[in-house]
Amino acid sequence: MSKFYEHYSEDTEQQIIRETFHLVSKRDENVCNFLEGGLLIGGSDYKLIYRHYATLYFVFCVDSSESELGILDLIQVFVETLDKCFENVCELDLIFHVDKVHNILAEMVMGGMVLETNMNEIIMQVDAQNKMEKSEAGIAGAPARAVSAVKNMNLPEMPRNINIGDISIKVPNLPSFK
């Protein structure tokens, strides 16, 4: 999944994501988590800051107004929040519920700027919104949910071999993730 806070055409976005993945994925486990933007969009003022969790990469592209270590912490907060919201998050959660991940991210980062860093606050807001959603769905939602459950049962062996292809790259870009 990706989130851009600056407008790029779809092609450019894909190119950025590919490049980012290329850069990040070939790095060793025990090297530092910063990459200077350089060839990527935005030039020298931008840094890629990433964290690697099992098969997932969380990459933030930030400019120099952001503290590097601060962003690493933020990624940690993000992942922990995901973990709480999805109850033991795994990459499939992120793959199948992109919209939810977006909603959670929206509570943390808005328009490229850090909105909230307090995990409890974030979870509270996300939960409140989900509750609202459920109450709205009411009766109308029930049959659809049932169907979706059936569908999932029909496919017991959902593909588990999600390695390189599915990275979760988030590129809040340019004056971005300020």
Add this chain to the structure above:
Amino acid sequence: MALKIVKGSIDRMFDKNLQDLVRGIRNHKEDEAKYISTCIDEIKQELKQDNIAVKANAVCKLTYLQMLGYDVSWAAFNIVEVMSSSKFTYKRIGYLAASQCFHESTDVIMLTTNQIRKDLSSPNQYDTGVALTGLSCFVTPDLARDLANDIMTLMSHTKPYIRKKAVLIMYKVFLKYPESLRPAFPRLKEKLEDPDPGVQSAAVNVICELARRNPKNYLSLAPLFFKLMTSSTNNWVLIKIIKLFGALTPLEPRLGKKLIEPLTNLIHSTSAMSLLYECVNTVIAVLISLSSGMPNHSASIQLCVQKLRILIEDSDQNLKYLGLLAMSKILKTHPKSVQSHKDLILQCLDDKDESIRLRALDLLYGMVSKKNLMEIVKKLMLHVDKAEGTTYRDELLTKIIDICSQSNYQYITNFEWYISILVELTRLEGTRHGHLIASQMLDVAIRVKAIRIFAVAQMATLLDNAHLLTGNMQRNGICEVLYAAAWICGEFSEHLENPMQTLEAMLRPKVATLPGHIQAVYVQNAAKLFATVLKSQEGNTEGTPAQETSQLMVERLPLFVQSANLEVQERASCILQLVKYIQKLQQKDVEVAEEVSALFAGELNPVAPKAQKKVPVPEGLDLDAWINEPPSESESEDEQPKAIFTREEPKHSRPRHTEVDEKELAKRREVRKQEQANNPFYIKASPSSQKVYQETHGVEHIPVVQIDLSVPLKVPGLPMSDQYVKLEEERRQKDRADKKKKKKEKRKDKRTGRGKRHDSGPESEEDITPAHMVDIVTEEMPENALPSDDDDKDPNDPHKALDIDLDKPLADSEKLPVRSHRAAEALKSPGEDGDAVSAATLEPRKKRSKEKREEKKKDKDGDRKKSKEEKKKKKHKHEEKEENLLSGQADEPVVQSEESSQVAAPPTSTSAEVSDLDFWLSNAPVPSNTQEAATVAAAAEAASVPEAVSGTAPDSEPEEPKDAEMEETKSSKHKKKKQKKEKEEKEKKKKKKHHHHHRHSDAGGEESVQNGTVEEEEPLPSMSNYCLLAENSYIKMVYDIQGNLQDGSQVVVSVIFENKCDSFLKSMEFNVLDSLNSKLQRPEGSGPHDGLTVPFQLPPGVSNEARFVFTMQSIVMPQKLKGTLTFIVKNDDSSTHEKLDFKLHFTCTSYLISTPCYSDAFAKLLESGDLKSSSIKLEAVLMPFHHLLARICFHHHFSVVERIDSCASMYSRTIQGHHVCLLVKTADQTVSIDAKCDEPTLLGNVLDEIKQTFSQC
């Protein structure tokens, strides 16, 4: 109803939802594109349904597809539909989709304004929240303008959740709609002290972001932030504030001094590494800003370095990296303190992480000394061998060269070693830095005399083994080295051991595969070698070997004569002829060696890079003058816009290179002299190169004025270096015996060629400057010229617009636009209230902290208790300051920044805070106020009104006098401001006059078109036929169409492309869909649908004109052609394809060509009776008659045949020879035009167009 809903959801069961889509895509790995296209079809079907749930589901899927890189902008309208759903679930989906794929050029965005406004004022906080989140991603200038007020209101919402979002989004609004910044700022400031930490941090975030771009406007907030810094416990906020201070300190050194103490405390106390790191970073920034000798800060430097060492030694690679990064900042100002950690940094060079190694490399630069240079480079060389990635290896290579060559080879003790390092480096495969090595070789060989023998030997070997380098050289730059090698061998051929062998090596057939410029050098230097060889061989009295050598040349050179490269070809054929001639002479047993080598005699001196600039412009030479007046096409047409630009631009650029004033130059020269004196390798020390100069009895004795040049310098086309060379030549010639006269011509050529390349030593500059310096005219800068850093700013930078003085009071005009039915007052008052509130809340806290501090500082400030003493001090300081001012420009930035901070403080309630800043900072040793402040202090003492309220200065003891002082400064500032304003106004007037003048001249041009009487009439407004073709955020196109007289079926479309963005535009292709009647002329061989390449690229901000020829069959009707411009937007590191559609409008007017016609011929034409007539009437034309005529002439390509009072006859001809005659009469604002033409349709259209022209104005 309920049934319907249930039915709807049953329908929904059979639709795919997002999860199904994801699953489907994953199951169709092989034919993903196909699967997705079927999905998109399904989605399109779903979007057509009425059920909002289905639509939302479809939009949700589209959002996912967008992330996969599919363009979903076609569904923008559906997204808006989903956004406007009343249900939060769908609304959220809609806003998410919008935030992902809407952008400024999405046209449906304007439809959303009211929806968003509704959502913002929704009672449900999450509706508002989701709208704010969405808006933050796709806010446009229009939206920002329309919604700014609503968001402002939300900033004081009761829910902190909304408040913090509203505060944060204000930054985006400011960016898009800078006018909103000032009205909104008081409230934003107020939010800095919001009880909710989230809101507070959002406000800090926004202000930090604003201040990062334009720090000086936010200096006044420093005390507030200072308080936050000392009180806040939120690390995130602290980091932001500390970063902000890092940006502010360079503007206000006093601030830095204040910061050091709390920062050091934080460094000692905090456990958070991120905070620690930022503190260290800011302390470094402070230290840099204070670098002008504050010895007592060495403690803090030590502290920083120590902490950084801990970071670097940490096992966490991230900390290590950041530590090195910060260390390199210290290195710039305090290299000594870093040097002690050399061991650590060298250790980092061995790190397995490339980022860390690169950082360490940066640091190495400052670590080297004479002693350890060889050792370090040896280590680096080892790394070069081991390095796997080319980027890293290239980086190493440049670093090695950087390190070695820094400060004029200061650390190199053995140049033989350096040469061999360079030679070793050439063995690197695939490096891009061949030219760098080459230039180093040349530099060293030229400047270090003693090394030449060694260098030549090495280079000869290189040339011999050229094939080793040439393996894959076409791709990489290493063959550049051969360029240097060939040149060194040729130029210093007397040092060659075996010149013959080298000559042969240089003439190998394989050389022909080298790039052209290298071949050229080969050929030239082969000739030099040839001369040397001849000389040595003729000494042997036997003619045969010499003749053999000539034979070799004659045999091999034809290879180069055939070269595709012009330079090579030319040089080769010249030399070939020369050698053939020599051969002839040799056969007659004439000794030629002397003369041949005389061709290449003469010592070469390096020319300083700046030498060119020092050449004075001779009297009478106006570099801005045209050599030939630029060709003006058909007098009146597009000359106008062009002329304006060409005339003005040179004036702008001119003062720039004369900026360096004499004083500066003198200073630099002094420094350079010093440097040279200390530099053992400086060639001047070597006897031979000095010889030339010894003969001249002090260059200073030759006044420049007396130099009568044999070649007049009034040749603006000649490059400056030529002038310089000639000047130099001339000067030497005077002092030297004229025996060398013959050689001069040759040498001059050589010099111009080489001087540019080997510009390395400041040496010759030294010799030049005394003679020239005198003559440099220091051109006065325009009065209001700003320090140049403003010029660097990118005009397109959105942040520039936010450079707004926030302390000015709000003017009435500066309200945010409010919907009409809302009371405008509601807006105005919160702003003022906000101010008052913030002031009120500020006071108590500040007081408290002030008291505390007072206690602490009491002993320190004991001597300052009495304001009299204070005053004295001030005076004293003021004197000091004056001295400082006199002593040099070093202090100037400080003064400037003070001034700017003062200027930023106009007399208002808010300005109190700015002045507070001065108090707040005033315990620092730098005096804060100017003379007025000091003199008024006494008066203030008497008047002293205890305004404790405004005494927000936490640690300045004597409050009262300062308050008064503040008021005084205020008023003085006020005065200053006024004066400034007046000045500005005057200038404006001047400009206006100037402009007026311009127009007048234009009008003059216009009037000359008339054949009739020339009267003194009102000037014409400027006109242009260029009209907008198309425009987007990257590029703007304007065009003009003109007929082509030579070919009756062609029109020329001139399109001016203007690059509007800050990226490079290239590969522009211009394509038009041909119609039956009109076709774009394409080069032969290209298909009817191929685009034409625009023959230039556009750097940012540049515009250029291209012409396209169209062939027309019938010209009686206007027509429109659709077309597209495609281009690539290239940034530093990415490039995108963009396209822009346009419509070319061919009016009938564009087929007309203004053709002069005599009145008798005109009469005949009318009498002939072949012409059909038609007429129009223009009502209410207010412009003077001559304007009207000029307009018709200009826009419709007519010419006036005759004009009598308020009646004129006009004539024009189409490209196909149709005659068009007009009789224009005017009476009482009504203009009647009777027209005749042999083609009625055409005439009708032309008249319509004329009518349109006048209806527009």
